[in-house]
């Protein structure tokens with residue numbers, strides 16, 4: 001189940017989308033999310049859906065893989081669709097099954113909302129699937145740079161993010177090790193009442209926290225002796241480069257928003 | 266030769282809640298010359314790490330003076346001095362800051378505001394020195410402990426330091442990783458004349474040094490070349506250090522009536538002595 005989930009996962013590749021600068025991808029998704037709310041008729045929703053499918057196509061991520069990974073969310077979408085069909089009672093009556101009456105407006109609303117939900121989820125998934133977490137962090141840091149003036153600790157937040165990302169596998173390994181060590185001592189977190197299970201988790205969390213604090217302290221020392229003094233006067237090793245690809249995608253975005261504006265009712 | 270580091274009557278004790286104060290470093294004086302390989306040995310809690318922290322200015326002594334590159338270490342020149350020395354710590358995981366090998370090597374360069382083109386050059390140069398060039402884009406959790414320590418050394422070398430300190434940098438590694446790291450540092454020292462201070466409680470490793478400082482209870486008990494220091498084997502054992510294997514064997518052989526000539530520091534020396542000793546008889 002968890003292995004199939006694609007939320008927050010990154011699939012390396014070399015498609016057009018993979019090669020885009022994280023900044024252009026972030027900007028694109030940000031404006032796309034806003035633009036989705038312009039749609040209000042068949043033409044605009046059709047355009048959004050077609051555009052999303054086009055993006056998926058050039059990202060070379062298989063649609064089946066994508067939908068399979070988004071199953072829990074698809075269920076949610078189907079649920080909202082049904083709710084709209086059942087509870088909206090406007091327009092002409094289309095189907096009459098005595099208990100359930102489906103009206104034209106209900107069907108319309110249901111389809112529109114489902115498409116809106118679906119394109120939002122698909123677009124953000126494409127972003128995270130084609131961009132490594134560290135690139136997303138870099139992109140965010142760069143885009144948020146102007147907000148430094150308002151005392152937003154942009155560099156510190158980005159560094160925190162990147163160190164957290166770097167330590168996730170390390171801490172996972174450690175959790176695994178501690179879990180096995182506790183299992184060997186007869187602790188069991190998979191059976192028993194809720195209360196018993198919670199109690200069994202404590203001997204797992206305590207050593208994990210103790211070690212995490214020790215790591216944090218040693219890491220801070222290692223950073224300090226390597227000359228880390230905050231963001232002031234630092235140069236950057238990971239460079240972001242804005243290419244013609246990124247300009248193209250921005251032009252596409254403007255065209256999409258323009259078309260949505262013209263087509264909306 | 267030029268002096269690169271000196272401590273004069275340095276004392277340090279950690280702040281404690283109760284009144285009883287134990288000096289972690291107690292009136293230590295020492296001097297290290299440019300290009301030397303120094304091993305500092307001593308059992309756990311003898312003050313080795315505290316000494317390293319005093320040298321890189323993570324701690325300041327309550328008494329005495331620490332001079333690095335002929336300058337007294339103060340709050341003002343701290344960052345300048347740190348940019349000219351590198352230190353590698355014990356735990357390979359807890360000093361890996363970057364998300365990939367090359368990011369980690371670049372970390373100190375970024376902090377010191379080195380321009381991008383120069384960074385790229387130095388990252389490649391440093392990784393080549395520790396033979397990790399093929400691992401440029403690897404993530405830390407896909408590296409062995411020895412590889413991570415080599416990356417840490419590369420990270421320390423990137424700023425082209427005059428002095429490299431290793432605080433038990435090999436103690437968490439398997440024998441293979443340990444050998445890798447030691448060999449790399451040995452080669453580096455021969456090629457570039459880097460000054461190395463290697464803190465260890467492994468006496469085999471200490472054999473490679475030009476001079477050994479033996480620490481006990483915050484004091485320097487003994488200083489000398491490996492030959493000189495290991496002559497007083499009983500003393501080292503009395504403070505809880507394990508003698509190198511070859512020395513232990515040759516001593517036991519002597520005790521049991523075999524007449525061996527000279528001192529044997531390494532297994533090879535001992536084996537050579539053993540198989541040739543018959544011919545002399």
Ligand SMILES: Nc1ncnc2c1ncn2[C@@H]1O[C@H](COP(=O)(O)OP(=O)(O)O)[C@@H](O)[C@H]1O
Nearest residue numbers: 279280289307308309310311312313314315316
């Ligand atoms: N952060 C600390 N706070 C208090 N006491 C410490 C701290 N670090 C080390 N000590 C004490 O200082 C002494 C020397 O420790 P250390 O320099 O770490 O020894 P070594 O590295 O040789 O094992 C020990 O007695 C230790 O308990």
Ligand SMILES: [Mg+2]
Nearest residue numbers: 313314432433
């Ligand atoms: Mg220590």
